[in-house]
Structure formats: structure tokens, C-alpha cells
Amino acid sequence: xxxxxxxxxxxxxxxxxxxxxxxxxxxxxxxxxxxxxxxxxxxxxxxxxxxxxxxxxxxxxxxxxxxxxxxxxxxxxxxxxxxxxxxxxxxxxxxxxxxxxxxxxxxxxxxxxxxxxxxxxxxxxxxxxxxxxxxxxxxxxxxxxxxxxxxxxxxxxxxxxxxxxxxxxxxxxxxxxxxxxxxxxxxxxxxxxxxxxxxxxxxxxxxxxxxxxxxxxxxxxxxxxxxxxxxxxxxxxxxxxxxxxxxxxxxxxxxxxxxxxxxxxxxxxxxxxxxxxxxxxxxxxxxxxxxxxxxxxxxxxxxxxxxxxxxxxxxxxxxxxxxxxxxxxxxxxxxxxxxxxxxxxxxxxxxxxxxxxxxxxxxxxxxxxxxxxxxxxxxxxxxxxxxxxxxxxxxxxxxxxxxxxxxxxxxxxxxxxxxxxxxxxxxxxxxxxxxxxxxxxxxxxxxxxxxxxxxxxxxxxxxxxxxxxxxxxxxxxxxxxxxxxxxxxxxxxxxxxxxxxxxxxxxxxxxxxxxxxxxxxxxxxxxxxxxxxxxxx
Amino acid sequence: xxxxxxxxxxxxxxxxxxxxxxxxxxxxxxxxxxxxxxxxxxxxxxxxxxxxxxxxxxxxxxxxxxxxxxxxxxxxxxxxxxxxxxxxxxxxxxxxxxxxxxxxxxxxxxxxxxxxxxxxxxxxxxxxxxxxxxxxxxxxxxxxxxxxxxxxxxxxxxxxxxxxxxxxxxxxxxxxxxxxxxxxxxxxxxxxxxxxxxxxxxxxxxxxxxxxxxxxxxxxxxxxxxxxxxxxxxxxxxxxxxxx
Numbered sequence: 001x002x003x004x005x006x007x008x009x010x011x012x013x014x015x016x017x018x019x020x021x022x023x024x025x026x027x028x029x030x031x032x033x034x035x036x037x038x039x040x041x042x043x044x045x046x047x048x049x050x051x052x053x054x055x056x057x058x059x060x061x062x063x064x065x066x067x068x069x070x071x072x073x074x075x076x077x078x079x080x081x082x083x084x085x086x087x088x089x090x091x092x093x094x095x096x097x098x099x100x101x102x103x104x105x106x107x108x109x110x111x112x113x114x115x116x117x118x119x120x121x122x123x124x125x126x127x128x129x130x131x132x133x134x135x136x137x138x139x140x141x142x143x144x145x146x147x148x149x150x151x152x153x154x155x156x157x158x159x160x161x162x163x164x165x166x167x168x169x170x171x172x173x174x175x176x177x178x179x180x181x182x183x184x185x186x187x188x189x190x191x192x193x194x195x196x197x198x199x200x201x202x203x204x205x206x207x208x209x210x211x212x213x214x215x216x217x218x219x220x221x222x223x224x225x226x227x228x229x230x231x232x233x234x235x236x237x238x239x240x241x242x243x244x245x246x247x248x249x250x251x252x253x254x255x256x257x258x259x260x261x262x263x264x265x266x267x268x269x270x271x272x273x274x275x276x277x278x279x280x281x282x283x284x285x286x287x288x289x290x291x292x293x294x295x296x297x298x299x300x301x302x303x304x305x306x307x308x309x310x311x312x313x314x315x316x317x318x319x320x321x322x323x324x325x326x327x328x329x330x331x332x333x334x335x336x337x338x339x340x341x342x343x344x345x346x347x348x349x350x351x352x353x354x355x356x357x358x359x360x361x362x363x364x365x366x367x368x369x370x371x372x373x374x375x376x377x378x379x380x381x382x383x384x385x386x387x388x389x390x391x392x393x394x395x396x397x398x399x400x401x402x403x404x405x406x407x408x409x410x411x412x413x414x415x416x417x418x419x420x421x422x423x424x425x426x427x428x429x430x431x432x433x434x435x436x437x438x439x440x441x442x443x444x445x446x447x448x449x450x451x452x453x454x455x456x457x458x459x460x461x462x463x464x465x466x467x468x469x470x471x472x473x474x475x476x477x478x479x480x481x482x483x484x485x486x487x488x489x490x491x492x493x494x495x496x497x498x499x500x501x502x503x504x505x506x507x508x509x510x511x512x513x514x515x516x517x518x519x520x521x522x523x524x525x526x527x528x529x530x531x532x533x534x535x536x537x
Numbered sequence: 538x539x540x541x542x543x544x545x546x547x548x549x550x551x552x553x554x555x556x557x558x559x560x561x562x563x564x565x566x567x568x569x570x571x572x573x574x575x576x577x578x579x580x581x582x583x584x585x586x587x588x589x590x591x592x593x594x595x596x597x598x599x600x601x602x603x604x605x606x607x608x609x610x611x612x613x614x615x616x617x618x619x620x621x622x623x624x625x626x627x628x629x630x631x632x633x634x635x636x637x638x639x640x641x642x643x644x645x646x647x648x649x650x651x652x653x654x655x656x657x658x659x660x661x662x663x664x665x666x667x668x669x670x671x672x673x674x675x676x677x678x679x680x681x682x683x684x685x686x687x688x689x690x691x692x693x694x695x696x697x698x699x700x701x702x703x704x705x706x707x708x709x710x711x712x713x714x715x716x717x718x719x720x721x722x723x724x725x726x727x728x729x730x731x732x733x734x735x736x737x738x739x740x741x742x743x744x745x746x747x748x749x750x751x752x753x754x755x756x757x758x759x760x761x762x763x764x765x766x767x768x769x770x771x772x773x774x775x776x777x778x779x780x781x
Contacts, residue, residue, distance in 0.1 A: 422630075424623060425627060428623065428629065428686075429641075430612075431616060431619070431621035431623075432616070432621075432689075433613045433618075447631050450631065
């Protein structure tokens with residue numbers, strides 16, 4: 001009965017807490033002596049990830065010692081942190097997560113090449129611009145659109161831009177354009193462009209220079225004066241996003257004003273020169289065409305040399321989340337399964353409670369089985385931040401999300417496992433005089449465990465793979481590290497082939513390990529006393 | 538001799554279906570009672586009601602002077618005094634032969650493991666299964682399983698042993714080995730209630746035979762009375778059906 005009450009309490013707490021008003025308060029921030037800046041760290045030359053602290057790069061929060069953020073944004077962030085007299089902390093957050101992270105107080109500012117659009121202004125405040133840029137279209141050199149000088153030259157071109165940016169809205173200004181689905185980040189657009197899925201994407205000048213520098217097959221369409229996209233000055237400006245009502249806004253504006261136009265250009269030029277892709281792919285005169293199989297192999301080697309440690313950490317985290325969450329999920333499933341198997345109580349009040357908990361458990365299972373984990377991650381991670389003003393540690397959030405998600409599946413699996421145990425087993429235990437609890441622990445559960453082992457193995461494998469979706473809340477798992485590496489080196493195929501192989505090694509090892517456990521559980525197929533066995537055996 | 542278990546006016550309904558109608562029966566210490574009757578006559582239900590695997594609808598079951606059906610009576614405490622042998626053996630699939638006989642002693646009777654293992658081995662010897670202590674149930678034949686099930690029940694030192702058609706799920710050639718074991722037990726003076734279709738066995742080992750028909754005890758008496766001089770027409774009809 002104690003368990004029931006505990007479960008009931010837990011459910012009540014969950015519901016009450018969800019019902020609380022969602023409020024955001026500027027004072028609920030990171031430590032006072034820190035200036036926490038959120039950026040993607042994969043939007044060169046504004047920001048990128050590198051594995052060394054060279055060129056004034058700053059360690060990335062949570063990955064100190066293995067990953068550093070560099071770029072224009074980072075240099076600006078340093079100046080502002082200095083001006084505020086605070087310690088700069090760089091937090092890596094995916095693009096879509098930047099505004100929620102700021103609102104929830106996980107970070108103090110967004111310095112991520114973000115334009116201060118009207119829509120965003122409804123959510124957050126912006127400082128004065130710290131950079132201003134032109135819009136360009138990046139295309140392939142061999143494309144018929146490569147020589148475009150004005151918007152009509154791009155008629156019928158398949159154009160896209162980054163999701164949730166004004167780059168995507170201005171596409172409509174091109175006459176007869178084939179507007180493609182918006183994409184998640186620039187790396188994805190570059191890959192699509194290189195593979196011919198799209199004819200071009202809208203970007204800003206610095207990114208265009210970077211892209212064309214990284215891939216010699218690409219070129220950048222720059223429009224003649226007055227022939228380009230009509231833009232709102234606010235859109236081409238890049239400003240720092242701040243929480244609404246943050247008192248530091250004024251001081252930051254003062255600091256920005258002290259950075260002269262010349263200094264900004266110089267910082268940007270340096271950033272473009274220093275960005276990892278430009279450094280890597282400078283083999284003068286050599287073109288991409290000379291790439292042979294050997295080139296591919298050396299690509300793999302280079303990626304492993306440079307990002308091996310990152311991948312290893314990502315792999316560790318992925319495994320940890322998968323194994324931990326499957327175990328916790330299994331425990332949740334067992335608790336729920338046992339609770340559901342309890343005979344209904346005699347006392348009317350206990351029976352009412354029992355029914356209530358049954359109902360809540362059904363809701364839990366339906367909700368978590370019926371919604372994508374990526375959505376659960378968003379709601380739980382940002383939801384708790386909005387509701388309580390506490391920002392969860394991302395790894396803890398990941399463990400929580402995957403655990404309760406797995407728990408929902410496991411409770412159904414356990415139900416099936418209990419169902420599969422012959423009723424005679426329970427009767428025999430009861431006939432001996434065992435209580436319900438003893439029957440469960442000694443007789444039913446060991447058989448349930450054996451019954452559900454294959455399904456549990458499935459869950460581990462699913463979890464190893466599905467932690468990839470947690471990259472939306474910037475959990476630095478294997479997939480996230482893969483994105484980081486690919487976003488910096490643009491070698492999507494090579495990087496993700498390596499990541500894929502690592503996943504495969506993990507899942508195959510897990511499968512083999514589980515087979516071993518299964519065999520161990522079943523015991524030897526023959527028992528001791530062979531010589532005395534009846535021949536009929 | 539005093540009654541070990543006394544059943545008064547027991548009734549059991551499954552929904553609207555009246556399976557047991559007003560059964561009264563008492564079992565004396567050391568007595569071997571067999572219950573015979575056609576399928577659906579309620580004999581298995583009666584046996585399952587005795588150890589409360591089925592909850593009787595009304596009536597009373599008196600054990601050691603107390604009605605076990607009254608509110609608050611501890612079911613596990615009562616059941617540990619009754620050994621049950623099922624038609625489908627129901628050995629614990631997750632345990633080997635020895636553990637099947639040990640687990641109840643340790644968890645329910647709180648015997649220490651060493652003593653429990655000794656008792657288990659003695660009982661396995663009694664049913665001639667002592668060489669199979671390490672085997673898992675799915676490695677045994679039906680007859681072997683049923684003999685282990687008997688040893689498991691005996692290991693709890695029950696006051697009464699209940700057998701629910703213990704040979705019905707066995708191949709004809711194996712039935713003999715189980716019956717031999719049970720006959721041996723009957724000779725030791727154990728109190729036994731046996732539901733069976735084995736008329737020859739019932740005739741040989743019983744102190745008393747009960748013939749059930751349509752939820753009531755139609756006739757009861759010594760094997761001699763029931764098998765050789767049945768009074769009731771339905772008893773005669775049943776016997777002529779099964780014996781020919």
C-alpha cells in the first residue's frame with residue numbers, strides 16, 4: 001500500500017506543478033559573477049567549435065578541455081563580459097533552443113549572429129547592432145544561377161534558407177521562385193546544395209565567404225546595388241538577445257558603442273580567416289576532383305584524429321543515458337506492472353485510491369507512448385525552466401526524459417510478461433502459503449524478467465539510437481558531437497559514416513551482451529546426473 | 538477421532554451457475570478420502586474451495602476449531618497446512634527441482650536453508666526423484682514433474698494433502714509411477730483428499746469414497762459399499778460407464 005500512496009503522491013505533484021502559471025523572471029539567472037552566452041557553435045564565422053584553445057577560443061560549458069568556441073560572436077562576447085566585469089561562460093545551444101534558453105534563465109544573452117526581428121522582439125529584448133551584413137545567395141559554380149546579378153535572374157531556382165529566420169521570408173521576393181522547405185542549419189543546406197537537391201540558399205555575406213572557401217564547387221551570388229533583397233535594417237543587423245527587462249542591457253549598449261566600425265570589420269576578417277574550414281582546406285591549387293578513395297580514408301583518419309575525443313565522450317554519454325534510462329524505465333515498468341496486478345482492495349477507500357492511480361498511470365502511459373520523445377524533451381526541459389525558473393542540468397534532463405519515456409513502454413511490456421506467466425504458477429505458490437508479495441518476488445517476477453528480457457534488449461537498442469533526438473536540448477551525445485564536427489568540417493558523409501559505425505558497434509555489442517545474459521538466465525541445457533538420466537529423455 | 542477439516546453447507550456459484558450446492562463433509566486425521574464423479578460434477582471445485590483457491594459463496598470450513606472463511610482469517614497461514622498437487626503439476630519454472638521443494642519452507646515456514654534442503658532431499662527420495670535435484674522442470678517428463686510436485690507439497694509437512702486429478706495429464710504408461718508414490722504415502726498414515734478418475738486406485742487406497750454428481754455429494758461410503766454395493770441409481774450408472 002505504501003507504494004500506491006507514493007505513486008499517487010508523485011502523480012499529484014506532477015499535475016499540480018504543471019498547473020502552475022508559466023512565468024519568466026529576469027532575476028532568475030545564472031550565477032551573478034558569470035555572463036552566460038548562448039550560441040550554436042556551428043555558424044562560422046560568427047561562431048564555431050574547435051578542439052584547441054587557439055586564437056582566443058573559449059571553453060564550451062560542460063565540455064571544458066575538449067571543445068572550444070571561436071568566432072566573431074565569441075570575440076564580441078569577451079569584450080562585453082570584460083566590460084561587465086564578469087566571467088564569460090559559453091553555452092552551446094541549438095538555434096531553436098536559444099530563445100527558450102534565454103527566457104528560462106539558462107543563459108544571460110544570445111550572441112549568435114541573431115537578427116533583432118519584430119517577432120523575436122515580442123519574446124526577448126535586443127541590444128544595438130554589433131554587426132551589419134548583406135544578404136547573398138550561395139549556389140554551385142556549375143549552376144545556371146551562378147552568374148545572377150539581380151533577383152529576377154534567380155527565377156525558377158530552388159531556393160531555401162534556415163528555418164525560423166528572415167532569410168526564409170525574403171525568398172518570396174524572387175519572382176517565380178521554387179521555395180523549398182526551410183532547413184535546420186547551414187550545414188544541412190550546404191550538403192543539399194552540393195548534392196543538387198536545391199539550387200541555392202539565402203545567407204549573409206560572412207557565411208557565404210565561409211561556405212565558398214570550404215567548398216570550391218560553391219559560389220556566392222552578390223547582387224548589384226539596389227537589385228538585391230529588400231530588407232528591414234533590423235534584419236541585416238545582428239544584435240545581442242537579452243531577457244526582457246534585463247538591467248544589463250544599457251551597459252551592454254555602451255560597451256557595443258565603444259567597438260568601432262573598423263574594429264568590427266577587422267574582427268570579422270580575422271574570424272573568416274581563422275575558422276576551422278578555411279584552415280583545413282587550404283591545399284592551394286588542389287581541387288576537390290583529385291579526391292580518390294585514399295582521400296576518403298585520410299578524411300576518416302583526420303576526422304578521428306581531430307574529433308576522436310569528442311566522439312568518445314559522446315559515445316560515453318549516449319551509452320550512459322541508454323543504459324541508465326533503460327534500467328530506470330524497467331523499474332518504473334515493474335512497479336506499475338506489479339501495482340496493476342494487485343487484487344482489488346476490500347476497503348472502499350483504498351479501492352477508490354487504487355482506481356485513481358490506475359487512471360493516472362493510464363494517462364502517463366498514453367501520453368508518453370503517444371507523443372514523440374523529441375517533443376517530450378522540449379516540453380519537459382523548457383517547461384520546467386519556465387515553470388520553476390530552474391534550468392535542469394541537461395544530462396539530468398536527458399536521463400529523466402528517456403527514463404520516463406522508457407517506463408511507459410516497459411510497463412506495457414511488463415504487463416505482457418506477467419500475463420505470460422501461467423496462472424498455475426501463482427496458484428501453486430499460494431497453495432504453499434505464500435503471500436501475494438512472496439509469490440511475486442519468488443515465483444512470478446523471475447519468470448517475468450526472463451519473459452521480458454528480449455523486449456528489454458530492444459529498448460536498450462532503441463534508446464542508444466534515440467538519444468540522438470536529445471540534441472534538441474543540446475545534450476552532448478554522440479549524434480550531437482557528430483553534428484558539431486560536421487558543422488565545422490563540412491564533411492557530412494565522412495563524419496556521419498564514422499558516427500554510424502560507432503552506433504552500430506554499440507548496438508551490436510549490446511545485442512551480444514543480452515544474448516549472453518539470456519543464456520546465463522536459462523542455465524545449462526543439461527543438468528548434472530547425465531549418466532542417470534532415463535533414455536527417454 | 539476428531540475431524541481435521543470440517544465443511545458445512547458449502548456453496549459456490551460461478552455467476553448464475555451453481556457449481557456446489559450445500560456440501561457438508563468432514564475429513565478425519567489419517568483418513569484417505571477419494572472423490573469420484575463425472576466431469577463437471579464439481580469435485581475439482583470442491584477441492585479448490587478447501588484451500589480457498591476458489592472463494593466459496595457461502596458455508597463454513599472449520600480448521601482447528603476456527604472458521605477459515607470468517608473475515609480477517611489469514612489465508613497464507615491456513616494454506617501452509619494444506620499440501621496441494623495439481624493436475625498440471627505447476628512446478629515453479631524458474632527453479633530447479635531442489636529449489637522447488639526448498640523455497641516454500643524457507644519463505645513461508647522460515648526454516649533455515651540447510652534444514653530445508655535436508656527435508657527436501659528426504660521427500661525427493663520418497664518419490665524417487667533425489668537424483669534430479671539440479672534439473673529444471675522443463676527437462677523432466679510429466680510423471681517426474683508430478684512426483685517432484687508431491688515432494689514439494691510434502692516438504693511443507695502439511696496436515697492434509699489435496700490431490701486434484703494428479704494423473705489426468707499423464708501418459709497412461711506413466712500414471713502407474715505416480716499412483717505408486719501416492720499409495721506409498723497413504724500407507725504412511727497421511728491425511729489425503731484425492732480427486733481422481735482412477736477407479737482401481739480409489740478402490741485400493743481409500744478409507745472412504747465420495748461420489749459427486751451435479752454439485753452435491755450423491756453417495757459416500759467405504760470402497761466396498763460404493764464400488765460393490767452402490768445404493769444410488771446415478772452411482773451405478775456412473776460406475777457402469779467408467780468401468781466398462
